[in-house]
Amino acid sequence: MLNDDQLLRYSRQLMVEEFDLAGQEALAGARVLVVGCGGLANPAALYLAGAGVGELVLADDDAVELSNLHRQVAFRGKDVGQSKAEALKAQLQALNSDVSVQAHTVRVDADWLDREVASATVVLDCTDNFATRQSINQACVTHRTPLVSGAAIRMDGQLAVFDLRQPDSACYACVYGDGTDGDLACSQAGIVGPVVGIVGTLQALAAMQVLLGNPMPATLRLFDGRTLSWREMRFHKDPACPVCSRR
Numbered sequence: 001m002l003n004d005d006q007l008l009r010y011s012r013q014l015m016v017e018e019f020d021l022a023g024q025e026a027l028a029g030a031r032v033l034v035v036g037c038g039g040l041a042n043p044a045a046l047y048l049a050g051a052g053v054g055e056l057v058l059a060d061d062d063a064v065e066l067s068n069l070h071r072q073v074a075f076r077g078k079d080v081g082q083s084k085a086e087a088l089k090a091q092l093q094a095l096n097s098d099v100s101v102q103a104h105t106v107r108v109d110a111d112w113l114d115r116e117v118a119s120a121t122v123v124l125d126c127t128d129n130f131a132t133r134q135s136i137n138q139a140c141v142t143h144r145t146p147l148v149s150g151a152a153i154r155m156d157g158q159l160a161v162f163d164l165r166q167p168d169s170a171c172y173a174c175v176y177g178d179g180t181d182g183d184l185a186c187s188q189a190g191i192v193g194p195v196v197g198i199v200g201t202l203q204a205l206a207a208m209q210v211l212l213g214n215p216m217p218a219t220l221r222l223f224d225g226r227t228l229s230w231r232e233m234r235f236h237k238d239p240a241c242p243v244c245s246r247r
């Protein structure tokens with residue numbers, strides 16, 4: 001049950017037909033795991049905390065750097081040198097004390113992910129390296145936990161939702177393969193702030209849709225920041241996928 005303050009706080013989204021009280025309660029009952037606390041996670045976690053998600057679990061082993069601040073909009077100059085997970089947690093709690101936030105300053109590995117994904121309602125992949133993305137995907141496939149994957153580099157963004165609650169859902173490896181090379185980090189290639197912001201914002205919206213029980217199409221969305229345009233590519237479960245087709 002929502003108290004009077006909560007009814008007021010969430011009133012504008014409660015007015016939306018697709019949302020309503022049941023949707024608000026679904027958000028309040030959710031535990032969302034956000035892996036990576038950089039440019040994707042900053043807007044994603046701010047919107048999810050603002051919307052009233054019950055529990056947010058944040059993980060990142062990095063500290064805030066001066067070169068992050070042009071895109072990592074939850075951080076302030078005073079946060080430079082602090083743990084990203086802790087600095088993001090502080091901002092989320094300042095925004096909405098209804099939300100329980102756990103910050104983990106850790107480099108996530110397969111065991112950690114297996115434990116945390118097991119208790120998550122939905123997972124946001126906000127990382128920037130391929131090996132971690134594969135480990136997150138493996139844990140989400142194992143636990144059949146929906147995965148909202150985002151990526152951005154230079155002027156390009158990508159978004160895909162893998163609703164692994166569905167037995168015929170594709171997984172990240174069905175679309176991207178299972179290799180471990182091809183990493184291109186923002187620290188080497190560069191990134192424009194609003195591009196990563198758009199993708200992170202859509203990760204929050206996709207996670208909310210998943211929590212509301214709305215089906216998400218199996219579509220890889222590619223954003224081109226030069227032309228502000230999107231391309232969409234349908235994807236399918238790969239019957240030979242080494243991750244999801246052996247279970």
Ligand SMILES: [Zn+2]
Nearest residue numbers: 171174241244
């Ligand atoms: Zn797969």
